[in-house]
Amino acid sequence: MKLPYAEPFRIKMIEEIRQSTREEREEWLKNANFNLFNLKSSQVFIDLLTDSGTGAMSDSQWAALMRGDESYAGSRSFEELHNTVQKITGYKYLLPTHQGRAAENVLFSVLVKDGDIIPGNSHFDTTKGHIEFRKAHAVDCTIDEAFDIENRHPFKGNIDLQKLEKIYQENPKEKIPFCLITITCNTSGGQPVSLENIKAVSELSKKYGIPVFFDSARFAENAYFIKKREEGQQNRTIKEICKEIFSYGDGMTMSSKKDGLVNIGGFIALNSEEVFQAASNFTIIYEGFITYGGLAGRDMAALAVGLNEATEFAYLESRILQVEYLGNKLMEYGIPVQKPIGGHAVFIDAIKFLPNVPREEFSAQTLGLELYKEAGIRGVEIGTLLADRDPATRENRYPKLELLRLAIPRRTYTNNHMDYIAAGVKNVYDRRNEITKGYKITWEPPILRHFTVKLEPI
Numbered sequence: 001m002k003l004p005y006a007e008p009f010r011i012k013m014i015e016e017i018r019q020s021t022r023e024e025r026e027e028w029l030k031n032a033n034f035n036l037f038n039l040k041s042s043q044v045f046i047d048l049l050t051d052s053g054t055g056a057m058s059d060s061q062w063a064a065l066m067r068g069d070e071s072y073a074g075s076r077s078f079e080e081l082h083n084t085v086q087k088i089t090g091y092k093y094l095l096p097t098h099q100g101r102a103a104e105n106v107l108f109s110v111l112v113k114d115g116d117i118i119p120g121n122s123h124f125d126t127t128k129g130h131i132e133f134r135k136a137h138a139v140d141c142t143i144d145e146a147f148d149i150e151n152r153h154p155f156k157g158n159i160d161l162q163k164l165e166k167i168y169q170e171n172p173k174e175k176i177p178f179c180l181i182t183i184t185c186n187t188s189g190g191q192p193v194s195l196e197n198i199k200a201v202s203e204l205s206k207k208y209g210i211p212v213f214f215d216s217a218r219f220a221e222n223a224y225f226i227k228k229r230e231e232g233q234q235n236r237t238i239k240e241i242c243k244e245i246f247s248y249g250d251g252m253t254m255s256s257k258k259d260g261l262v263n264i265g266g267f268i269a270l271n272s273e274e275v276f277q278a279a280s281n282f283t284i285i286y287e288g289f290i291t292y293g294g295l296a297g298r299d300m301a302a303l304a305v306g307l308n309e310a311t312e313f314a315y316l317e318s319r320i321l322q323v324e325y326l327g328n329k330l331m332e333y334g335i336p337v338q339k340p341i342g343g344h345a346v347f348i349d350a351i352k353f354l355p356n357v358p359r360e361e362f363s364a365q366t367l368g369l370e371l372y373k374e375a376g377i378r379g380v381e382i383g384t385l386l387a388d389r390d391p392a393t394r395e396n397r398y399p400k401l402e403l404l405r406l407a408i409p410r411r412t413y414t415n416n417h418m419d420y421i422a423a424g425v426k427n428v429y430d431r432r433n434e435i436t437k438g439y440k441i442t443w444e445p446p447i448l449r450h451f452t453v454k455l456e457p458i
Contacts, residue, residue, distance in 0.1 A: 068298025100255025190342020361438025
């Protein structure tokens with residue numbers, strides 16, 4: 001008999017979570033202005049709002065916390081992190097930050113100015129926010145297959161080279177500070193970018209003299225998909241694939257709360273001394289000294305261990321197989337999800353799930369609220385709310401996909417929890433035709449509205 005798959009770890013500590021009643025959840029939603037971000041964690045049974053900083057650290061990471069060097073400048077923990085990042089990415093220079101959006105803020109303060117154009121593959125919310133805050137423009141050059149949830153293209157995060165070259169041809173080089181490759185591509189459903197595409201984007205960009213940077217929050221998951229799906233990559237290690245990926249770029253930003261396997265942290269890694277020196281000034285202004293950047297030494301020590309663990313095949317397989325397990329369960333129930341299943345989350349197509357709720361009434365947010373009321377599960381809308389308003393017209397932007405993301409924290413939940421999630425989604429799906437009204441905005445901030453927006457039922 002073939003032995004079934006088993007996770008390459010065992011559980012050493014648990015945290016209690018409480019199930020609530022539907023009546024309690026409905027009251028809590030009213031108090032939260034129907035914004036799932038405003039719920040208390042104690043009011044959530046299974047929290048799939050994000051996989052960012054919500055995972056469980058290993059015993060080796062907890063041990064590293066105790067060994068952290070808290071020196072203000074030049075700590076041993078910084079050296080450990082610097083050496084680890086250099087080994088995995090090949091980049092010479094490192095600037096720690098307190099999280100990924102801080103890394104974007106520092107780097108974009110150097111590179112992005114008013115009127116610039118930053119092409120890439122479906123920039124995520126904070127990335128686009130930092131670009132548009134500087135009155136620049138994020139241009140999506142993702143392949144069209146990414147927006148057909150039934151299409152099983154293995155690398156739906158790929159950049160369309162024709163779309164990209166059109167941007168390069170139609171705009172002066174001085175207006176394009178860099179091309180940004182997001183790995184994996186969160187907004188299109190946690191979809192990977194192939195090594196072949198990364199190399200081709202790099203070659204095309206070099207032809208036009210445009211630097212290439214990576215949004216690397218889930219770079220290890222992307223390398224796993226390359227190993228599993230791309231011809232000629234099966235016999236390579238994850239670390240070998242990562243090293244080649246980063247060799248095609250000039251630098252990276254990192255939210256370490258994802259594939260760094262820690263609860264806080266980020267960094268910028270670069271090859272250019274000129275960009276490093278300029279970014280160092282902004283790091284000191286916004287974050288802290290250049291060898292800690294808003295992080296305690298113990299956080300950098302845990303991150304160095306986490307990056308090594310995250311780039312091992314056994315860990316990645318256990319992580320991604322659990323996400324696939326949930327995705328396959330939902331597909332068995334007929335739930336419309338982005339296919340193939342992404343690396344960190346399952347993305348549900350809200351337009352197909354709730355055909356009676358108009359997009360202007362925020363169908364993905366409506367689905368998220370219904371799932372919370374049904375089962376105490378918190379997901380997050382990746383749709384019209386997140387897409388925000390056009391900076392010029394202030395009209396709602398309607399993205400090609402209206403998704404509810406169920407992001408799975410790393411090493412946190414069991415497959416029994418996945419079964420519970422699937423059952424909760426199915427229960428909402430079974431009564432989908434009864435859901436005909438969505439929500440309207442009563443208050444919103446000028447940018448990145450989905451975090452703090454206030455809503456009420458229509």
